[in-house]
Amino acid sequence: xSIREAQASAPSAxxxxxxxxxxxxxxxxxxxxxVVLLVWEFLAPSWxxxxxxxxxxxxxxxxxxxxxxxxQTALLTSLRAFVGGFIIAVVIGVFLGVVxxxxxxxxxxxxxxxxxxxxxxxxxxxxxxxFMFKYQGDAPRVAAVALFCVFPVLINTQQGxxxxxRGLLEVARxxxxxxxxxxxxxxxxxxxxxxxxxxxLAIGRGLIGMIVAEFLIGLVGLGYLIIQYGNVFRMDRAxxxxxxxxxxxxxxxxxxxxxEGRVAPWLRREQ
Amino acid sequence: xxxxxxxxxxxxxxxxxxGAVTVFEDLxxxxxxxxxxxxxxxxGCGKTTLLRCMHGLxxxxxxxxxxDGVEVRAPSRKVAMVFQHFGxxxxxxxxxxxxxxxxxxxIPRATIDERVEHYIEMVGLRGxxxxxxxxxxxxxxxxxxxxxxxxxxxxxxxxxxPFGSLDALTREVLQNELLRIYQERPRTMVFxxxxxxxxxxxxxRVVVLSSRPARVREVISVDIERPRTMxxxxxxxxxxxxxxxxxxxxxDRPAA
Ligand SMILES: Nc1ncnc2c1ncn2[C@@H]1O[C@H](COP(=O)(O)OP(=O)(O)O)[C@@H](O)[C@H]1O
Ligand SMILES: [Mg+2]
Numbered sequence: 001x002s003i004r005e006a007q008a009s010a011p012s013a014x015x016x017x018x019x020x021x022x023x024x025x026x027x028x029x030x031x032x033x034x035v036v037l038l039v040w041e042f043l044a045p046s047w048x049x050x051x052x053x054x055x056x057x058x059x060x061x062x063x064x065x066x067x068x069x070x071x072q073t074a075l076l077t078s079l080r081a082f083v084g085g086f087i088i089a090v091v092i093g094v095f096l097g098v099v100x101x102x103x104x105x106x107x108x109x110x111x112x113x114x115x116x117x118x119x120x121x122x123x124x125x126x127x128x129x130x131f132m133f134k135y136q137g138d139a140p141r142v143a144a145v146a147l148f149c150v151f152p153v154l155i156n157t158q159q160g161x162x163x164x165x166r167g168l169l170e171v172a173r174x175x176x177x178x179x180x181x182x183x184x185x186x187x188x189x190x191x192x193x194x195x196x197x198x199x200x201l202a203i204g205r206g207l208i209g210m211i212v213a214e215f216l217i218g219l220v221g222l223g224y225l226i227i228q229y230g231n232v233f234r235m236d237r238a239x240x241x242x243x244x245x246x247x248x249x250x251x252x253x254x255x256x257x258x259x260e261g262r263v264a265p266w267l268r269r270e271q
Numbered sequence: 272x273x274x275x276x277x278x279x280x281x282x283x284x285x286x287x288x289x290g291a292v293t294v295f296e297d298l299x300x301x302x303x304x305x306x307x308x309x310x311x312x313x314x315g316c317g318k319t320t321l322l323r324c325m326h327g328l329x330x331x332x333x334x335x336x337x338x339d340g341v342e343v344r345a346p347s348r349k350v351a352m353v354f355q356h357f358g359x360x361x362x363x364x365x366x367x368x369x370x371x372x373x374x375x376x377x378i379p380r381a382t383i384d385e386r387v388e389h390y391i392e393m394v395g396l397r398g399x400x401x402x403x404x405x406x407x408x409x410x411x412x413x414x415x416x417x418x419x420x421x422x423x424x425x426x427x428x429x430x431x432x433p434f435g436s437l438d439a440l441t442r443e444v445l446q447n448e449l450l451r452i453y454q455e456r457p458r459t460m461v462f463x464x465x466x467x468x469x470x471x472x473x474x475x476r477v478v479v480l481s482s483r484p485a486r487v488r489e490v491i492s493v494d495i496e497r498p499r500t501m502x503x504x505x506x507x508x509x510x511x512x513x514x515x516x517x518x519x520x521x522x523d524r525p526a527a
Contacts, residue, residue, distance in 0.1 A: 171358035174328060174346050175372040175423075185371070189362040266362045266403045 053236040058243070061236035070225065075244060078221035080138050082210045082248070085145025089202060093150045094195060097157025102187070107158075118151045122205075123212055130217035141213040141221075148209025152201035160194025161187055192264045196256065203252045207245055277427060277459045278302035278325060283334035285320055290332075294320045295485040297334070300478060302427075307453055307460045309474030311467060311517060317485040318463045319355070322431050325461065326350055338427060348376055351425035355432040357412045359404040359419075366391065366400040368415050372423040390418040393452060410441035414448075421452070428460040434469070446472060446501050454498045467517045471495070472504040477513075479520040488520045 037055045044054035053061075065071040096114075100107040117125075126144050133140035164187050172186050214223025222241035229237035260267060280300035286293050294317035302308045312318050323329040325336055327345045336343040338350065351372060359368050366387050373383045391400060394414040404412055413433055420428060434442040446469060453460065453473075464470050470477045471493055479488045495507050504510055 167354070167356050167358055168360065170323075170328060171354060171360075174326060174352045174354075175375050176346050176348055177375055181375060185360060185363075189360070192362075264362070266405065 049235075050233045051235060053239070057236040058239045061234070062240045062243075065225075065237060065240050071240060071244065074220070074222045074225045074241060077138075077218075078210055078214065078223070078245075079248075081141035081213065081218075081221065082145055082206055084138065084142040085147075085209065086149050086202065086206050088142065089146040089149030089206070090153055090199060092146070093153025093198065093202070094157050097154045097195070097198075098161055098188075098191070100154075101158035101161030101191075114151070114154065117147075118155075122148050122209065126209075126213055126216050129213075135217060140217045141210065144213035144217065145206045145209045149202035149206040152205060153195065153198040156194045156198025156201070157191060160191030163194070164190045189264075193267055196260050196264065199256055200253065203249060203256065207249055211245060274303040274305070276301045277304045277339060278461070279337045280321075280325070281334050281337070283324065283336060284332045285317070285324055285329070286332050287320075293484045295483075298485065298487065300487060302459060302461055303475075305457045305459055306475040307457070307462060307473055309462045309464060309470035309477045310480060311464060311470040311477055311521060312480030312485060313482045313521060314465055316480050316482045318465075318480065319431050321485070322352070322429050322461065322463055326352055326429055348423065349426040351420035351423050351428055353413070353416050353420045353428070353430040353433045355435055357404075357409075357416045359412055359415055361404050364401050364403055365396060365407070365415050368404070369418045369422050371419055376423060386422050386424075387418075390422045393421065394418045394448065408441070409437050410445055413437065413445060417445075417449070417452075426459060428458055430460065430462045432463050432465065435464070435466075442469075443501050449473065450497075450499055450501070467514055467521065468501075468505070470517065471510065471513050472499060472501050477517060479517060481523070489516075491516060491520075 041054045041056060044052050044057075062071070096110060100110050100114075122144075125147060129143050129147065130140045133143060168186050168190065169182075172182050177185065210221070211223040211226070214221040215227060218224065219227075222245055225241040226238050229235075278301070280298055283298045284293070284296045298321070310318055310321065320329060324331050325338075325343065327343045327347065338347065341347075360371070363371065369387045369391055370383050373386060378386075391397060394417050396411065396414050396418065399407065399411065404415065407415070416433065420430075434445050437445065450473065462470075462473050464473075474493050477491045477493060479491065480486065481488050491513065493509075493513060495504055495509050495513075
């Protein structure tokens with residue numbers, strides 16, 4: 001095989017190798033969900049219907065909530081808070097992470113504050129956030145999501161910036177890099193996988209923040225739907241927003257995965 | 272001696288750990304214009320450190336290092352380095368890695384493209400321009416490292432055990448390629464190695480260092496004509512004698 005043929009076939013072979021196990025993965029994943037749903041469906045009637053309803057009843061409730069428009073309204077409200085808070089957290093987290101990761105003075109200035117805020121359970125701050133934003137509109141819930149999301153992004157970014165391969169820093173110096181090029185060629189790309197890992201953690205935490213804020217501050221969105229139907233023992237309906245939140249998590253994780261392939265294609269080797 | 276001196280290392284001392292570790296002391300060394308000088312020494316004797324000092328990547332504690340009449344203080348664009356650990360940016364494709372030094376030197380884009388293509392061809396990486404380093408074997412990665420250094424067309428090429436981490440077969444292929452590249456257009460080159468065979472085959476002269484603190488034990492002229500290949504060097508009448516001299520020096524044994 002000539003060098004050129006090797007190059008032409010190498011990426012497609014890698015892609016094929018990447019794809020076929022993933023198909024297998026999906027069969028197992030979907031299969032296991034199907035098994036759980038089946039067992040649930042057949043065991044549910046033997047439990048108290050006030051506590052557990054079968055998946056089929058939840059499916060019916062889902063259609064009802066969509067037809068009445070309640071689910072869409074709640075989802076939109078939740079999404080606004082989640083996306084807003086998430087974006088704010090990523091911007092602040094990456095910025096502070098880069099600054100504190102690179103400059104010792106900045107680290108010393110921010111670390112006590114960050115450590116203090118990080119060690120308080122974020123949930124405990126939600127009522128305070130509600131009060132601070134006068135319980136008005138999306139703002140308190142956006143802030144709550146941002147609070148939940150910001151620390152994993154900040155801390156991961158900080159680690160990423162600090163963990164730059166010293167060998168590569170020396171290469172950059174040997175080729176007479178400017179400070180600006182050092183950032184764009186070495187520090188930022190090398191921190192990217194850390195930042196993305198932080199963002200992935202932030203998605204999970206942000207959804208928690210979103211729901212808790214809806215419980216405690218807004219009485220709107222998917223969180224409120226859960227409470228509303230839980231209080232009247234409509235477990236079939238209460239489950240619908242729960243599943244919707246789970247779906248949000250999956251969609252956002254997928255989005256980040258896709259983004260990773262775009263901004264950091266060199267990481268594809270892990271597949 | 273007719274050939275001018277390109278690099279001179281004069282009474283150089285280098286210490287680490289706040290002076291507790293002396294890597295070398297009062298070291299003297301001269302690299303002639305256009306020659307391939309191999310520095311041979313046991314592992315840990317300070318070869319990498321010496322090369323880093325020559326490139327201004329590490330400060331020296333006494334003495335001075337002069338390249339083309341200018342004392343070395345920081346990395347110069349006239350000098351390029353090939354690293355033992357390859358030092359490729361995993362997020363850059365082959366051609367971006369090769370273009371790296373040229374971009375930093377603010378060379379016009381058209382010239383960069385031309386040179387990148389030329390040196391990729393020279394190191395035998397045609398067709399791999401768009402590959403990421405992870406998709407390349409060690410030998411191919413170091414070809415990229417070599418192309419990146421050659422692309423800036425340096426006056427001096429510093430090479431720190433560039434083939435040290437490669438398997439024996441790949442190493443020989445790359446040694447031969449380097450011989451070919453050097454022989455097509457000789458340029459001042461300092462090549463560090465702990466392989467006696469490699470030092471003799473690639474070098475016009477071989478500097479043998481002692482273990483730490485490193486001193487120059489001897490400078491051996493390799494009187495084997497070019498063009499050479501690894502095979503032609505090893506088959507040469509002079510090879511066994513040169514190898515024995517080097518190995519006695521490296522192993523610290525007096526001549527028999
Ligand atoms: N940055 C450093 N800080 C402290 N000690 C170092 C540093 N770099 C190298 N050394 C020490 O200097 C000695 C020589 O190292 P090095 O130049 O890498 O040797 P070689 O390349 O010949 O194997 C070793 O003992 C090593 O531990
Ligand atoms: Mg070394």
